Amino acid sequence: MPTHAQTHVQHTPPALSETEQALVRWEDDGGPAFEPPPAPQAGHWLRIAAALTERLPELAGREDVIVTCEHGTRSGAPAAFYPTTAQLEIDAALFAPLAPAAIDPARVGDEENYPVAWGALTHEAAHAAHSRWTTPPPQRGTALDTAAQLLEESRAEHAHLSRRPGDRPFLRAAVHTLILDDFTSQTPTDRWQAAAAAGLILARRDAGILDDDETDALQTTATAILGTDLLDTLAAIWTAAHATADEDGQSMLDHARAWCQALGTDPTGPEPAPDPAAGKQGELAEAIGKVTAAVAANEAAQTAAQEQAAAAQTARTRATAARAAHARQAAQTAEKVFAPGARPYTPGKATSRSSRSPVTGTRQPTRAEKAAAGHLARALRAAAYRERTTTQTASAVPPGRLNMRQALARDAQKAAGAIPTATPWVHTVHRAGATPPLRVGIAVDVSGSMSIATAPIASAAWIVAKAAALTDSDSRSATVAYDKSITAITAPGRTPARVTEFDASGRGHSLGEAIDALEAGAGLTQPGAGRLLVIASDGIYGAKEADRAAGRIAALRKAGCAVLWLAFAPDPLPLPGTTLVELTDPAQAAAAIGKAATTALART
Template sequence: MPHPSQHLQPGPATPTAGDPDWQVWSDAWTRHVPTLTGRTDLTVTVAPGAGGGAPACCYPDAGRIEVDATYIGTPNVANPRRAGHKRLVPTAYGLLVHEAAHAAHSRWRTPPGTPPIVAAVAELLEESRIENRQRSRRRADRRWLRHTVTTLLDPGDAPVDDPWHAGTLAALLLARVDARILTAKDTRAIRAAVTTVLGRQRLRQLREVWRQAHTVDDSDAEQMIELAWRWCHLLGINPHQQPTVPTPDVGMFPGQLAAALTDYLAHTAGMTPAEYTAHHLAARHGAPATWTRRDPTDPERAAARTLAARLRQARTHTVETDTRPSPVPPGRLRTRHAITARAQADAGAIPTAAPWQRRTTLPPPKPTLHLAVLVDTSGSMRPYATAMSSAGWILAHAARHRDAITTTIAFSGTATLLVPPRHRPAHVLEMTAAGGTSGFIDAVKLADTLLNLRHRGALRMVAVVSDGQLPNTDAAQRLITTLHHTGCPVLWLRPADLDGHTFTHTTTLLVDDPVQAVDAIADAAITALQRA
C-alpha cells in the first residue's frame, strides 16, 4: 500500500479511465461533493482500480477525486442518488469525505527544496488537520471519517520499533483523538506502544506539535513545514543528514508497534490478528497460492497416525518437583485441613480433608510443540508440489491439541495461510507451484504472529520445505538467526536432487519423499522435546 499521505496528489492529475458500470456512482458523487467541500469545480471518478494505487486519492489542483470501487462492492449494492446509500457503503463514503476534506482544506504546497523527510512529516500532520477542519465544519462527517481511518492505514506503517515509526503512528492515530475523530479508548493500546518507544515526555512534545498543526490556516505552508522540522528534531532526526524517510530492515521481526497496530486493525475488521495479517498479505501482494482438494491416501493417513503417536510419546527428561496433599504423614501439617478432617470424623463421615502436604516428583511433562511448516510453492518446486502438499497435510493432520499446534503456510510471490493453528484439514491441498520466492520473509513473520515463535516460554520449531533459492538471502538469514537465538530451531527440508542455498543456524536435510520428510521432522521435534 502507498504511504499514508500519498492519496493526496498536488499537481496535474493523470485521470483514471471511467467504468460505464460505475458511471451512476461517479455522477451521483460528483453532484454531491460540493455539499462536502463548498467547491463546485470538482469531479469524482468511481471505478475499480481508481485511487492512484491507494483506496482513494485527491488531486486538489486538478479538481479531481477518485475512489476505488472495490470498497463499494458491486454497482447495485445501493442507489447512490439516495441519501441513505452511505449507510450501506460506510467505508467508501468515508473515503469520499476524507478526500473531500483534502480538496477543501489542503491548500498549502510544499516549498521547493524541502527535504523529503520533512515533507513526509508535514503530510502526516495534514491527515488529522484536514479531518479536524472537516468535522468542525460538518460535525456529522465524523461518523464516516471513523470508518476510513483503518482503510488508510497499513500494518507496514510501523514495521519496527524506532522513533520514526512510533511518531508515524502517533500522527496517524493519536492525533486523530485530538481531532475528535477517534477516542482515547480506540487508541489505548497504540498509545501504550508509542509511549514505550518514545517516552511520555517526548510524546507530550509531539502532541503539542500536532495540536498546533490543527490550528494552522489551510494555506499556511510555512507554518506546516516549520512544525515538520520541529517534529524531526524531537525524534532525533537531522533532515540534512537523513533527508529521506527511513527504510526498515526487512530482516527484522515486527515489534510492539506493529503488534498494537495489527490488533487495532484486526479488532476493527472483526478478525483475529493472525487472520487480519494473512488477509492483508494476500490483498497486498495478490496472486496467493492456489490448490485443489483431494482425499488423503492410505499411506498418508498411516504417516499421520505414526507422527501423532511419536509426538504423544515424547517427554522431556527433566523431573519436576511438586507438592501434593496426603491423608497420612510424613509431610507438613496443614492445621486448617487437620481440623476439617477431625470434624468430619466426629460427625461419622469419612474424612476427605488431607491434613498433610508432602513433596513429590512428577513424571516428565508432555510439552506442547508449536510447529510452523513453510512450503515453497515457487516455480522451481513444481516437480515436488505433490510431495510437499502431502507432507503439509500429514503434519497438520497429525497435530493434537495436547501434543502439537501446527500451522502450514505456502510462500511464492506472497505468503498464503493454508492451515491455521488448531485446524486439522480433512483434505489434502494439492498445491500449484508458480512464481518466485519473495514471500518467504512474510511467511516467517506470519508464522511468528500465529505461533509466537520468539517466545522463550514455549517449545517451538519451524520446518521449511524449499530449495532455498530466495531473492533476499541476507534478510532471510537474519530472521532465521533471530529465531535460533530465541531457542526456536529451524529444520530445512530440501529436495535431494536440487541445488540450493544452505542457511546457517538450520538443520538442513535432503529429502524428496513426504513420508521421509515427516520422519525427519518427527526426529527433530522429539529431540527438541527431550532437550527442553
C-alpha cells in the first residue's frame, strides 16, 4: 500500500521541531535561549501560512485549524492533517515555481495561480471537515487500518464535493501530487498494490472527481491484474464507503474488513509485503501516469476553452461599448448637421464658421419631379404592402362558424358517456400585415471632381424625400453633401417644399462622418424598416478616409442596411460592401435610387 495514503491523517501529534525542542529545554532547566538561523523567505511563508489559516474555514467549515507552510513537512507527505492538535501542514514546494512574494492567499482568486497547492490544501480540509473517526489503537498499523485509510481518501473528497462542488478543479490538479508519487518504477503489480491504485484512482472517478476517459488506462491494468469480478467487488465496497456518514467509524472498519477479505488478506495482520515476482514492476505507476496526464490535458483544454470564452465575452463587451460610443458620436454629428439653420459641420473643428456652404439656393420642383415623386410613392406603398394573416381557432363554444361534422361527433361522445373532445366552433381572425416604413440616407460627394452629379442628386433628394412623406408617416429620408465638411440638403422628418441646389467645388472627403449623420438622423440601423444608404461619388479618396468610411459601411451592412454606390464617371472606385450602379445619364439617378429603395422595402 502506498505510504502517502496512510500519512494524510496523522493520529499522533507532530514531532517537535528543533526550535520547539530548544524552547522546551529552556523551560525545563533554564538553558540558553535557542536562536534558530533565519530561513530564506521565512517571513513570506509565515504570512502565507497565516493567510491559508484565514481562508481554511471556507474550505473545512471549522475555525480551529492552524496551517503551517514550510519547506519540508514533519509527516513526510506533501500535506497532512493532525486531528488531535487541529494542525494542517503543507509543503512550500507545492507553490513552485512562484516566488513567495507573489503568493497572496488572502486575496480570493489568487489560488488560481497555484492550483496544485490549493488542491492539496483542499484535500486536507476535506479530512478536517469529514474524517471524524479513528481506527482504535489496537488495530492501527494493521491491514484493516491501511484499507480503512485508503477508503477514507475518496470518501472525504466525495463528501467535500457535496458541499463545495466548485473545488473539483483543484482536487483534480492535485491528483498527481497526492497519488502518483506513491507509485514508482519499483512498485510491483501484485493484487494488493493494484487494489490500492484502484481504490485511490477509480474510487475518485466514482466520487465525481475524475472522468471515465481519464481512468481508462488504470481500469484496463487493474482488470488484468485483479479480474473483473474482484474489481467489481472492490468498487462496490468503495461505493458503500462514499455513502457512509462522517462519524460512522465502525462502518468504515467493516468496509475495510470486507476489502481485506476480498483480497484474501488477514485484516488483523500487517498489510502484505510487496511481491516482486507478481508482475512487471512500474506497470501501475505507468498506468497512473497516463491517468494524471489525461487529467492535466483535460484541465488544460478546459482552461483554454474558458479563456477563449472569456476572451470572446470581453470582445463582445468591448464591441457593445464601441457600438454604444459610436451611436452617441453619430447622434451628436447628426444633431450638428441637421439642426435648423445649421452651418456646414467640419469634423474635428470646434466651429464651422469658416466652412463654405456648397448650397447655392433653392427652386420650385418641376412638374416632372412632382410626377416622379408620386410614382415613387406608389411603388413604395406597393412594396410595403403585406398580405393579411388569417388565424383559425377551434373551440367547444361560440362564437364562430359551426362545423356540423364536429357537432355530430360531440353529440355522439356525449351519448356514449365519454368526455366530449370535439370542437364544433371555428373562429376566424383576419389581421392586416404590418407595413414597414422606409429609411433612406443619401450622401453626395461635392469635391471638385463631382460637379456632374450635383443637379441630378439635388433633384433625386427632393423626389425621395417627397415620396417618403407620401408613403408612410414613419418613413423618412435625409441627404447630405460632403467634402471636408458636411452640409444638410434635406433633413429627416421634414418634407422640403423646394429643391435645394448645390455645387461641387470642395476639397477632402468626410464620408465616414457623413454616414454617421445619416445613420443617426434617418435611423439606418433600426430594424423593422426598409433601409438604404446611397453614396454618389467617384471614390477617389485617401487611404485613411476610405478606411473610416469602409468601416461604417460594413457595420451598416451587418445591421441589414443596403448600400448603393452611384457613379457618374468611368472607372469608379467604389468602397467594399457597396452595390455599384454606373449611370451614363445623370438624370437616371432618381430612378436608380427609387428602384433600390423599393427593393429594400420589399425585402424587409
